[in-house]
Amino acid sequence: MARHEQDDSGTDRRGFLKLASLGSVATGAALVIGDEAEAAPVQTATDGYRETDHVKTYYAHARF
Amino acid sequence: MHAADAALADEDRLRAEMYRFLAGLLLHAPESQALAGIGQLSPDSTTMGSAIGELAEVARSADAKEVSEEYEALFIGLGRGELVPFGSYYLTGFLNEKPLAKLRQTLGQLGIERREDVKEPEDHIGTLCEVMAGLIDGSYGSPADAATQKQVFTEHIAPWAGHFFADLATAQEARFYAPLGRIGAEFIRIEGQAFEME
Numbered sequence: 001m002a003r004h005e006q007d008d009s010g011t012d013r014r015g016f017l018k019l020a021s022l023g024s025v026a027t028g029a030a031l032v033i034g035d036e037a038e039a040a041p042v043q044t045a046t047d048g049y050r051e052t053d054h055v056k057t058y059y060a061h062a063r064f
Numbered sequence: 065m066h067a068a069d070a071a072l073a074d075e076d077r078l079r080a081e082m083y084r085f086l087a088g089l090l091l092h093a094p095e096s097q098a099l100a101g102i103g104q105l106s107p108d109s110t111t112m113g114s115a116i117g118e119l120a121e122v123a124r125s126a127d128a129k130e131v132s133e134e135y136e137a138l139f140i141g142l143g144r145g146e147l148v149p150f151g152s153y154y155l156t157g158f159l160n161e162k163p164l165a166k167l168r169q170t171l172g173q174l175g176i177e178r179r180e181d182v183k184e185p186e187d188h189i190g191t192l193c194e195v196m197a198g199l200i201d202g203s204y205g206s207p208a209d210a211a212t213q214k215q216v217f218t219e220h221i222a223p224w225a226g227h228f229f230a231d232l233a234t235a236q237e238a239r240f241y242a243p244l245g246r247i248g249a250e251f252i253r254i255e256g257q258a259f260e261m262e
Contacts, residue, residue, distance in 0.1 A: 013210070013261040017075035020254045022082055022112070 076200050083197035086248055090190030093135035096128040112250045118243035126240055137237040146237050151187035154224035167220050189228055192221050214259045226252045
């Protein structure tokens with residue numbers, strides 16, 4: 001559906017991306033992380049923001 | 065992994081996977097299972113492929129505890145890590161400045177909001193990668209068109225992500241994360257070049 005609309009507008013871009021060596025390494029890499037993400041529900045994309053240690057860093061900075 | 069995947073063009077599926085891969089490793093250090101998987105990735109002769117090969121090599125020789133300590137030193141630290149992976153900090157020298165406000169405005173328009181229990185600013189590099197992955201593969205509803213993706217990338221990622229990944233590639237504390245920095249820098253370069261054709 002949406003795919004066909006995009007294909008019409010960005011043919012050059014899509015051709016470039018196909019050649020841009022995102023290739024099989026990317027697929028394999030994503031599977032690696034995907035397994036881990038599925039094991040932990042908080043990591044799904046729609047729940048993208050989560051409590052992490054960055055919070056501590058953030059507040060430490062915000063004081064300055 | 066996502067229901068929308070079947071309808072995605074191959075290159076979009078790969079882009080989403082690459083963004084999610086970067087997000088996963090930038091938002092937290094990998095567990096041993098993920099490290100083992102990364103260790104099995106195989107290199108090829110491209111810039112991206114050789115960096116992936118290096119990452120795999122480090123993954124095979126490091127354990128999760130070491131990588132977790134490296135992650136702490138790089139991004140958390142005592143007070144701060146070697147790097148501060150937030151867009152606002154890269155663009156203004158301070159956290160929570162105008163770039164973050166602009167990003168929140170954009171995300172609001174796209175109907176994306178952070179969970180209430182999370183205080184972390186949205187302009188974390190890993191969060192931005194997650195947002196791009198979601199826009200591409202439709203995790204937030206349906207896939208966003210290329211113009212929307214381009215807008216988010218151009219306004220909120222392109223101005224600083226390349227610098228961040230270059231810094232990561234050469235950070236003193238980076239061992240596992242150095243090749244990841246090269247992977248990120250190359251991917252951002254490819255994305256930028258591709259969006260220019262749109």
